[in-house]
Amino acid sequence: MEHIITIEGGAAFAVSTEEDSLLRGALRAGIGMPHECSVGGCGACRFDLVSGDMETLWAEAPGLSERDRKRGKRLACQSRPRGDCTIRIRCADEYTPAVAPRRGLARLEGRRQLTPDMSEFSLRTAWPAAFLPGQYALLYPPGTEGARAYSMSNLPNADGLWQFVIRRVSGGRGSNALFDRLGVGDEVAIDSPYGNACLRDTPAREIVRIAGGSGLAPMLSIARAALARPDAPPVRFFDGARTAADLCGESLLGDCPPPHRLSYTPVLSMPDASPGWRGAVGFVHEEVKRALPQPLDRYEFYFAGPPPMIDAVQTMLMHKHGVPFQQIHFDRFF
Ligand SMILES: Cc1cc2nc3c(=O)[nH]c(=O)nc-3n(C[C@H](O)[C@H](O)[C@H](O)COP(=O)(O)OP(=O)(O)OC[C@H]3O[C@@H](n4cnc5c(N)ncnc54)[C@H](O)[C@@H]3O)c2cc1C
Ligand code: FES
Incomplete structure (x- = not known):
């Protein structure tokens, strides 16, 4: 019907x-x-x-x-x-979707703890994992009303493997259902792919990725895809977290080929909780402005994370540094 x-x-x-x-x-x-x-x-x-x-x-x-x-x-x-x-x-x-979204069931194949509140979920479907790096899937957590969006952290593949970095949100219904009620071997409804903040064909410009918290997932997929292109320019990756225990981007990027084309900068917003920390501190967008050679309109920017971080980065790039809207691509994690 x-x-x-x-x-x-x-x-x-x-x-x-x-x-x-x-x-x-x-x-x-x-x-x-x-x-x-x-x-x-x-x-x-x-x-x-x-x-x-x-x-x-x-x-x-x-x-x-x-x-x-x-x-x-x-x-x-x-x-x-x-x-x-x-x-x-x-x-x-x-x-208009570049890849038509497809619905069905995915089986949880494994879950790996990355930080105290973030885990990598590996799901398998009977059809290929077709998506553009930076896109997200809709998952329907058991016993929860409505879908939840989670960005793929891996690369598209013919084997039907979909990987996600998911943060357990305090009091959140969907994320807690995924952590507590979805066991290895269980099935969950999936509808994917969606989203427009995906990797563009702009090899001439250096690429800057900015991740806030679980905004890491789509940035990992985009960085992995960009680094796999032999002609791609260097990738600068800024990873914002609260404390050192909340960081996992560098280890997840460890499997990327030619490391010399990747620079990774972790930034802590609560450094006092990480004794001995000698790296960057403050909000991640402030470190981006401080660390990147200017002018900023020579880069292609991709970022993902909580709405306040997205607003701060967007304001900094567009209003303070005149970066054209076509050079910025982002996902707000509502
Ligand atoms: C494009 C995008 C990509 C994202 N990628 C990631 C990621 O890679 N990793 C990650 O950890 N998080 C990601 N998120 C955030 C994630 O989708 C959830 O918002 C987060 O896990 C909290 O969900 P919750 O159910 O635990 O919290 P809740 O507070 O229970 O729900 C949060 C969200 O669920 C939706 N929602 C709530 N109630 C209803 C309802 N009755 N009907 C329909 N929808 C409802 C709303 O969008 C709401 O903002 C992403 C969000 C977006 C928009
Ligand atoms: S796409 Fe419907 S509210 Fe965001």
Whole structure:
């Protein structure tokens, strides 16, 4: 069974009644529907329902402001068609998935503790792990409402191996369910890949990666992919963490070939908790500004992490150093 969705003044497409959201159905149909987080946090997928019946999945999703709600706006990632509908939204080619997302079950093959609250999860699907470095998957943690986004930390492969670096969030329902209720051998629903902050073909510019906390995962995948290109310029990797015990980027990058093309700078925001630390301290974006030879518009920037870090890096690059928006690529971890 399918519902036909018509975009006012644009294309019409079919969404299976099995789909859990309008956004996922549209992207699977090859429609360039705007999105960023896929989980109700960013508001990039706002649309107007012109006619038809649409279920709202998460009424309190922070991606809509009170003003948006009063104006009748909806989020495509938190809406599910109940019949044929007409919607108003501006789609763009840049959002058309380069790799069509695929849904199914993945088996947990192994879990490796990296820091006191971060572990590497290795999942296996029966189909190839097709994605662009920097993209994320949606996992459906057992007993939890809604999907959670987790970025792949490995490289695409034909063996169906999907690796993630996941932080256990204090009080968080989804992350705790993955740590406590998903055992080795268990299956979890996966829908992947999503996201636009992936590695671009810009070999001429030096590449800077900035990771905050669990923002490490997509930065690892991008760094691994960039270093595997024989003609790629050097990669500078800034890894922001609270204490030395929270750092694991350098060991995870250890398997990357030619180490001379990679410089790794750990930065601690709570150095007092790490006696004997002699490395960089403060917020990671401050160290980026201090350590990088200027001007900053000669680099291609990729960063991922909590929203305050993303905002700080974006403001520093765009407003204070005039880095063009096309040279910055990021994922906010809502
Ligand atoms: C693009 C992206 C990539 C990410 N990559 C990583 C990563 O590689 N590693 C990592 O550790 N974390 C990552 N995150 C963060 C991760 O998705 C979770 O937000 C985090 O694990 C906390 O989830 P929680 O369920 O424990 O916390 P909770 O506070 O229970 O939930 C947090 C998030 O879940 C969603 N949510 C909550 N309630 C509902 C509901 N009722 N219905 C639908 N959705 C709901 C919302 O997006 C909310 O912000 C990423 C986030 C995004 C957006
Ligand atoms: S993509 Fe829907 S709120 Fe972010």
